[in-house]
Amino acid sequence: METSTRQSGNATIVDVTGDITLYNTPRLRKVILDLLKEDRSPRVVVNLQRVNYIDSAGVASLVEGLKISRDLKSGFALYGLSRTVREVLELTRLTRVFELYDTEEEALRGASSSPASAH
Secondary structure, three states: EEEEEEEEOOEEEEEOOOEEOOOOOOHHHHHHHHHHHHHOOOOOEEEEEOOHHHHHHHHHHHHHHHHHHHHHEEEEEOOOOHHHHHHHHHHOOOOHHOOOOHHHHHHHHHHHHHOOOOO
């Protein structure tokens, strides 16, 4: 798994490539938490377009990011979920908790537009 970050307006986009597993989730967790706690990014958007698989450890890192973003009054959204990743979030009923979007543009608009419905 690889991660990179880039700015778009007031949002920081985290581009993730590869499977998110117990082995590599600490790196993703650190990136997300640093953006929220250290950089105080007003909105973190995680791009999952190039992620085919996520395990429970990866989901836990995303949930932790969401919780911290709420504590800090920051935005936190996910977009570009593959069918497999979406199914994992549906099974854990997290599609109702996360802001989920189909495209980067929708995710950047954020709370001003309604999240994408589960497909």
